[in-house]
Amino acid sequence: MTTVREATFDLFRQRGMTTIFGNPGSTELPMLGPLPDDFRYVLGLQEAVAVGMADGFAQASGNVAHVNLHTAPGVGNGVGAIFGARANKAPLLVTAGQQARSLITMQANLTNRDAVEVPKPYVKWSHEPPRAADVPYAIAQAIHHASLPPAGPAFVSIPMDDWLVEIEPVDFSTQIARTVGGRAQPSPEQVAVLAERLRSARNPVFVAGPDIDASGGWDAAVELVESQRLPVWASPPTGGNRIGFPESHPAFQGMLPPAVGPLGETLSGHDLVLVAGSSIFPYYPNIPGDFLADGTSLIAITSDPDEAARAPMGDAIVADVALTLRALVDALPGPAEREAPPARVELDPPAAGDELTGGEVHATLAELFPEDGIVVLESPSSTVALRNQLRLSRPGSYYFSASGGLGFGLSAALGVQLAQPQRQVVCVLGEGSAQYAITAFWTAAAYEIPVKFLVLRNNEYSILKWFASLENVTGAPALDLPRLDVAATARSYNVPATSVAGREELHGALADALAQDGPRLVQVDVAAGMALA
C-alpha cells in the first residue's frame, strides 16, 4: 500500500517534474506538506505570476512544468495566463486543490463548483477524479495531454482529502509507468509532393514560425534555406512566441506585417510560400486585402491540427516541424539552381531626437547583449525595434506571448532563467506591461533569480495609441500612464534598480547590471510612440 501522495510524487520524479510553481491556499496544503527534499517550490504572490513562470520554464526546458493553484479563485486568477500558455504551446500541468469531498455537494466555502469548466476553453484536458485512487492516473494523463503535440496546458482538480488515502498498485503502477510519444513524420507521399512543389517552384519563399524553435528545427531550417536558396521571413511578431530562424542570416528578410493586406503584398511575386511552424497567420489589425496575390500558393507545416484546419488559404501538412523539415531536405535532389536571395532591405537607423527612442535603447542593448543571452520580451511598442536591433540568431533565445495578453514577460523570464541557469536572461518590458505581473519582482529577489530587467518608460500605452490612429478612434480614455516608476516598485520588492535617461547613462547602467550577480533592473525613459527600427 502507498498513499495517493506518495504515488503522485513518484510520478513527478519519474517525469523530472521536481519544480512546482504555485500560490498556495488551504486546499493545497495536504499536497504540499511536507515537501520532499528533492522538490523545489517557487512561490508567486499572485496566480498569473505562478502560471507565467511555469510557462517560461516549460518552454525553455522542453519538459512539462507543474503549476499548483488554489481552488476556484486561484484558478480564476490564472485563466489569462493559462490562455497565454495555450497560445505559446507550453506543456503545463495545472493542478488545483478542491474542498474536501464531503463538503463539495453543499458548496462549502472554497468549493470549486465547476472545477473542470473554469479553465476548459484553454486547456487540452480538464478533469476531477471521481475517486481519490484515480488522482495519480489523472495526473499522468494530464501530463501526456500537455506534452503531446500541440503542447499546451492540462488541468486536474484534486479534493484536498484525497492525498493521504491509501491505494493499491493496481490503481497507479501501470498507469504512471506509461510513456507516450507524438512526434510524427508526414507520410512518404506527402514528403515527396512537398519536395516536388518546392523543387519546381520558380521563386519560393520560406516563412519561419515559432514551432521551428520548439521542435528543435533550426539546423534543418537553415540547411533547407541555404540549399534551396530561399529568402526567409519571420511570421508576424504578434504570434511569434519564439524565433525559428537566425535573424542575422544573409537570407533573412525581416518580419512579416501582421495584417491581411500588407502580408499578402509582402509575399507577392513568390509562386510558393513554405511556412514552417506558424499559424496562417497571427493577423492583428484589420487591414483587408488579398490573403495572397494571384499566382502565389502556400503550404504550411504544423504540428497543430487546429492551425491546419483554420487557415484561410493554402495547404497544410500536420506533422512535427523539425522532422518534416529534415525529411524535406533529405527528399530534395540537392542544392537548387536559383539565384541567391536578395540582401535584406537596409533599415533606417533608429529614430533619434531629444528623447531616447526605443530603437536607440535596443541598439544599446545589442552592443552589450551576451553572446548566449536570452530575451523575454513584453514591450509592445518596441517589439519590432528589438528584433531588428538584436537579430537573435541562436535557438531558444527569444520568448514572447503569442496570446497578445500581458503579464507573461515579467513572470516567464523567471521561469526561463530557472530552466536555463547557464544563459543570461534579459527581460525587456514596457512600464505598462510590467504591471500585469509586477509582484514577480518579489520572487526574483526571494529566489535570487538573476534576470536583468530593462524597462522602457514612455508614460503611455503606445501600442493602443498607434492602434487607435490606425482605426480612426479618437478621444479614448486612459491611454496615458503618468507617474509609473517600475524602478521604485522593483526596489520595494528588493530588486536593485536604477532609472536612467540618455544613451550613455543607459549603456553604463546596463553594462553594470549585466556584470552583477542576482536580479537587476534598469528603467529608461523613452520618447512616446512606436519604435519600429
Added chain:
Amino acid sequence: MTTVREATFDLFRQRGMTTIFGNPGSTELPMLGPLPDDFRYVLGLQEAVAVGMADGFAQASGNVAHVNLHTAPGVGNGVGAIFGARANKAPLLVTAGQQARSLITMQANLTNRDAVEVPKPYVKWSHEPPRAADVPYAIAQAIHHASLPPAGPAFVSIPMDDWLVEIEPVDFSTQIARTVGGRAQPSPEQVAVLAERLRSARNPVFVAGPDIDASGGWDAAVELVESQRLPVWASPPTGGNRIGFPESHPAFQGMLPPAVGPLGETLSGHDLVLVAGSSIFPYYPNIPGDFLADGTSLIAITSDPDEAARAPMGDAIVADVALTLRALVDALPGPAEREAPPARVELDPPAAGDELTGGEVHATLAELFPEDGIVVLESPSSTVALRNQLRLSRPGSYYFSASGGLGFGLSAALGVQLAQPQRQVVCVLGEGSAQYAITAFWTAAAYEIPVKFLVLRNNEYSILKWFASLENVTGAPALDLPRLDVAATARSYNVPATSVAGREELHGALADALAQDGPRLVQVDVAAGMALA
C-alpha cells in the same frame, strides 16, 4: 438611424451607468473613444483590479456596475475576480472586446475563440451577439440578468467593428426601454407558516447574513429581533461579504464558527434557527459533526434559489430578504413574551506581548474609526479580531470577499469609496493579500480616491499556517513571506505611506492618515499567528 455605440451609451445613461471600470486593449478602443463628457473611465492596471473595483462600486451603490475588459487574455485575468463578484452577489455588467467579425473564424490574434465559455461558470448569462444590431439589446439583457436576484455578473462579448454600425429603432428602442423587477415577497401562506413557527418556538435564534444588508433589511431585522427577543449570531465570517445586523446591539452574540461540528454545537439548545440572507452555511475547514443538534430545526430566507436548494438541512423560503422580514414582523401578533437574550459572552482583551497583535491593532483602529466609516477587509488572520473590536453597527459599513479569494479588498475599496464619497473607507489588508491587486495603489493615487489603507504585516501567510495545524500538515513550503514592504510599494505608486511598530506610533499614524485628504497607507508590524479577539 443611430449607431450601435450611440444606442448603447444611451442605455448606460438611462441606467445611471456612467462610470466604466476597465483595462483597455485594441479591441475595446472603438467602444471607448471618444468617451462622452458625462462618462467617467476608471483605469485598473490589471484586470483583477478593474473587476474588483467594479464589484465594490456595485455593492456600495446598489446599482449595476460596468467593467470593460480586453478580449480573451483580459477576461482571463479577470475570472478570479468575476468568481468573487458572483460570490458577493455584486450586480456587474462585464463587457469585453472581440476581434473584428471578419477575423474571428480564422482566429486572428486577439480572437476570443470561446468568448462566451470563458467566464461562464461564474456569470449568470454569457452572450456574443450574432449581429452588430443586437449589441444594445444584449447589453440590456445582461443588465437585467445582473440585477435580478440573486444579483451577479453577466457577460457580453462585442466584436470591435460592431460599434459604428448603423441600426434602426426597431433593433434597440423597445429593448433598451424595458425595466424588469425581481424583488419578491413570499406567498401569504408561507409568511403565516413562518410567523407561526417563530411564535410557537420556545427558544428561537436569529442568524444574520450578508443579504440583509444588500436588500436593505437592517431595520426590519432589528425590529424582528427586538420584538421577538431573539439572540443574534452573524453567519460565519468566511461567507459574510456584508454585515446584516448591528454588532454592538445587546442581542448580538458573535459570529458563528465556520465548520459543521462547532457551528451545530453553537446553535444547540435552540429549537428554531431563523437564518436571513446567508447560505447554509459557508463552512471552511472540515470539522465534521451534526449539522444541527437533535431538537433544533432551521428555516432560511434567501433570494437565491441555489442557496435554498443546496443547503444540507432545514427549510427555505426563496424571496427578497428585507421584504420577507418586514412581512414576518407584520404577521406576528406582537412582542414575544420570551426572556431577553443573554448578554454576549465577554471577550478576552486582545492578546498582548512584545509584539503588537492583530487584536491590538484593531482596538486602536476602533478608537479612531469614523462614525460613518466603512471597512473593506482582506486580512485573513485578523478578520475575527476586527469584527470583534469594531462592532460595526450601520448598514453598508463592511465589505469582504465571500469567495475566499484574495485581491478583492484592495481593489473593491476604491470602488466602494467612489460609490460612497461622503463616507470614509478604511481598507484593512494583510501584506500577503495586498499583493493580489497591488497595482490598485496606482489607481488610488491617479484618481485621488481617498481610501485609508491599514496593512498588517506579519511576514507569513498566517491563515495557512493555522489551517495546516488544524489539518495536521507539516513542512508545507512558502508559508513565510519575508521582506514584503507594502508601504514602500504603495509609495512607488504615489500613495503616501508610513510604516510603524507599537500601539502609540500606530495610533498617531492612523489619526494622521484619517485627517488627510487623498489616499494614505499605514503599515504596522504585528506578531505572527491568528488574531481572534
